[in-house]
Amino acid sequence: MSWHILGVGALGSLWATRLARAGVPVRIILRSSQRLADYQRAGGLTLSEVGESSLHAIPAELPEANTSIQRLLVACKAYDAEAAIARLAPRLANNCEILLLQNGLGSQQAIAERWPQARCIFVSSTEGAYREGPLQVVFAGRGQNWLGDPNGGSAPVWLDELDRAGIPQIWSTDIVARLWRKLALNCAINPLTVLHDCRNGDLLQYREQLAALCQELGTLLEANGQAPAATDLQDEVLRVIEATAANYSSMYQDVRLGRRTEIAYLLGHACRSADALGVAVPLLHDLHDRLRKRLSLRGLPTD
Numbered sequence: 001m002s003w004h005i006l007g008v009g010a011l012g013s014l015w016a017t018r019l020a021r022a023g024v025p026v027r028i029i030l031r032s033s034q035r036l037a038d039y040q041r042a043g044g045l046t047l048s049e050v051g052e053s054s055l056h057a058i059p060a061e062l063p064e065a066n067t068s069i070q071r072l073l074v075a076c077k078a079y080d081a082e083a084a085i086a087r088l089a090p091r092l093a094n095n096c097e098i099l100l101l102q103n104g105l106g107s108q109q110a111i112a113e114r115w116p117q118a119r120c121i122f123v124s125s126t127e128g129a130y131r132e133g134p135l136q137v138v139f140a141g142r143g144q145n146w147l148g149d150p151n152g153g154s155a156p157v158w159l160d161e162l163d164r165a166g167i168p169q170i171w172s173t174d175i176v177a178r179l180w181r182k183l184a185l186n187c188a189i190n191p192l193t194v195l196h197d198c199r200n201g202d203l204l205q206y207r208e209q210l211a212a213l214c215q216e217l218g219t220l221l222e223a224n225g226q227a228p229a230a231t232d233l234q235d236e237v238l239r240v241i242e243a244t245a246a247n248y249s250s251m252y253q254d255v256r257l258g259r260r261t262e263i264a265y266l267l268g269h270a271c272r273s274a275d276a277l278g279v280a281v282p283l284l285h286d287l288h289d290r291l292r293k294r295l296s297l298r299g300l301p302t303d
């Protein structure tokens with residue numbers, strides 16, 4: 001059975017090339033005839049890791065192709081994922097599986113509700129990749145992938161294909177808690193790096209602000225039934241800041257490069273969820289407002 005990969009950017013290319021290299025059947029789905037022609041001209045996807053580059057001529061197609069899709073890996077940004085799937089929805093087999101690699105929360109739930117015939121598997125990834133050019137990806141940081149089905153059920157048999165491809169994986173029985181925890185860390189760190197225009201490590205001078213944000217985030221996690229994800233949140237925020245002190249956060253980099261952020265699925269999701277549950281989070285709302293103003297000043301979408 002073939003994997004179909006939708007969204008052939010940084011992470012999608014990283015998964016596609018590793019699967020193809022291991023001999024696992026995989027096809028990539030490009031958004032337009034123009035992109036398909038560019039791909040055919042390039043001769044495939046280029047993966048660079050530890051200074052070595054390799055070209056992978058993976059079969060490619062358009063969303064409108066007419067073969068059925070049994071297993072779909074969606075590696076678009078959170079704000080593109082649902083619309084991208086909608087274009088190929090007629091091809092989804094009744095009992096298909098959709099793996100969702102998006103950061104934050106909200107897009108996965110919307111997709112799971114819209115296509116109830118699919119088994120949606122949420123993925124939380126700490127691997128790092130970036131695009132060096134069109135159809136060229138650099139594997140920048142080793143990490144882990146946690147996969148899980150929020151509705152429970154057993155681990156899929158194809159996890160061994162990921163092992164064979166060298167894609168690290170752990171089957172998680174609490175994937176939503178894991179995504180909430182990652183979202184909370186992101187909300188505490190990333191917006192402040194944009195607002196203070198600084199590296200992660202510079203946030204150590206705003207410890208009180210961080211502590212107050214973590215307090216609100218902890219309350220929000222608990223209200224969402226995710227109390228374990230709130231445990232020692234502030235300690236982990238400080239640990240992450242120290243361990244990544246010299247780095248610029250992903251949101252900071254998006255803003256600097258004039259790219260749309262995934263704010264609606266991170267801080268935006270936290271604020272919407274608090275409002276829906278009637279939890280007061282004035283600091284998170286204030287942060288959200290200030291961040292949206294900053295994005296607007298830079299001419300970037302605020303959602």
Ligand code: NAP
Pocket residue numbers: 006007008009010011012029030031035075076077078080083084085087101102103125126127128129130131262
């Ligand atoms: P990316 O490099 O921007 O790739 C997204 C890809 O989706 C682009 O190639 C884009 O095509 C494609 N796309 C968008 N709409 C499409 C459509 N309708 N049909 C077909 N393709 C479509 O993003 P990324 O960095 O890989 O991130 C993907 C997700 O993984 C995000 O939620 C991100 O937060 C998460 N994540 C990324 C990393 C990382 O290191 N990169 C790590 C952890 C998690 P175009 O090129 O044509 O625009």
